[in-house]
Amino acid sequence: MLDKVLGYFSNDIGIDLGTANTLIFVKGKGIVLTEPSIVAIDKTTNKVLAIGKEAKEMIGKTPEHIQVIRPLKDGVIADFDTTQAMLKYFIQKVHTSFPLARLTNPRPRVVVGVPSGITTVEKRAVIDAAKQAGAREVYLIAEPMAAAIGAGLPIDQPGGNMIVDIGGGTSEIAVISLSGLVISSSIRVAGDEMNEAIINYLKRNYHILIGEQTAENVKINLGSATASDRDEKKMEIRGRDMTGMPRSVVIYGKDIREALEDVVTQIVNAVKSTLEKTPPELAADIVERGIVLAGGGSLIYSLDKRLMEETNLPVVYCEDPLTAVARGIGKALQNIDLIRRVSIK
Numbered sequence: 001m002l003d004k005v006l007g008y009f010s011n012d013i014g015i016d017l018g019t020a021n022t023l024i025f026v027k028g029k030g031i032v033l034t035e036p037s038i039v040a041i042d043k044t045t046n047k048v049l050a051i052g053k054e055a056k057e058m059i060g061k062t063p064e065h066i067q068v069i070r071p072l073k074d075g076v077i078a079d080f081d082t083t084q085a086m087l088k089y090f091i092q093k094v095h096t097s098f099p100l101a102r103l104t105n106p107r108p109r110v111v112v113g114v115p116s117g118i119t120t121v122e123k124r125a126v127i128d129a130a131k132q133a134g135a136r137e138v139y140l141i142a143e144p145m146a147a148a149i150g151a152g153l154p155i156d157q158p159g160g161n162m163i164v165d166i167g168g169g170t171s172e173i174a175v176i177s178l179s180g181l182v183i184s185s186s187i188r189v190a191g192d193e194m195n196e197a198i199i200n201y202l203k204r205n206y207h208i209l210i211g212e213q214t215a216e217n218v219k220i221n222l223g224s225a226t227a228s229d230r231d232e233k234k235m236e237i238r239g240r241d242m243t244g245m246p247r248s249v250v251i252y253g254k255d256i257r258e259a260l261e262d263v264v265t266q267i268v269n270a271v272k273s274t275l276e277k278t279p280p281e282l283a284a285d286i287v288e289r290g291i292v293l294a295g296g297g298s299l300i301y302s303l304d305k306r307l308m309e310e311t312n313l314p315v316v317y318c319e320d321p322l323t324a325v326a327r328g329i330g331k332a333l334q335n336i337d338l339i340r341r342v343s344i345k
Ligand SMILES: Nc1ncnc2c1ncn2[C@@H]1O[C@H](COP(=O)(O)OP(=O)(O)OP(=O)(O)O)[C@@H](O)[C@H]1O
Pocket: 016, 017, 018, 019, 020, 021, 022, 074, 075, 076, 143, 166, 167, 168, 169, 170, 171, 190, 191, 192, 216, 219, 220, 295, 296, 297, 298, 299, 300, 301, 321, 322
């Protein structure tokens, strides 16, 4: 009986520690936290002022002494101390939401999703950050593996499953069979580069400077990966001109499709080259099952159509692409054997 109670309240947690967003899954509860991976710091005192949503609202609106940091870059930790402070805050936030769990399991087991191309040093940084934030045991799962589990693909069967997980910092492409990554490729080009491409395009062609938030908004509302009705859609955006004066311009979907073309091509080429390296038996399964898309970056309008045109394969979105990795980590949390089988050693 006691075991049952302890088991139920053992709040082992799964973390999708993303470049853009951090999601936390608590065993028995589901996804309990979704926050931007952003921290605001007072540069003069080095004190953390805000974390997550609160910090995101400060972007581009802070006085000189406040710096808003994204401590992860390209899917991995770029600023160790800030990532650790952020993780500690998020873990404690979910931990204190379940007081009984805190009594029974004060130091939870933590499973973290990381890019498949992570280096040994980067791995160490994630494990250390999670341990210092209170984790007892830390397991790492490659993001495409977690996304495939979250998408409900039969990863433990002998058969090819292709998953393309496009986040903020990395695009992960993998073919999975028998609980292993048969082929994987991780490129450090994804949603964030799309924002940057829009900022640069508008600077070059419209001589207007816009912030990251505006760029993301433009990407979501006007961006696309193929010619479509969106080309004619327009939007008025505000920024500064080259003399620093506030200015507004009207831009069209076609402009943004052009701005994104280089980033989209890099992602499409990475998918094609992974397909070329896929063993024939597994390729045959992919012809039948199609390519599965996950991650927020994959939501760029008509990316599925573009990939279909370029590969001649069926392309489908998994359910709720933004939470696929977190849900996959969550499923793994229910099953320690699965964690051991699929975790990065
Ligand atoms: N509707 C949309 N259209 C285009 N892009 C979108 C849309 N919704 C979210 N995004 C983009 O998705 C990205 C974030 O996706 P996600 O949360 O999956 O990434 P992450 O897990 O934080 O990053 P990574 O896996 O690279 O560490 C951001 O670049 C965001 O702008």
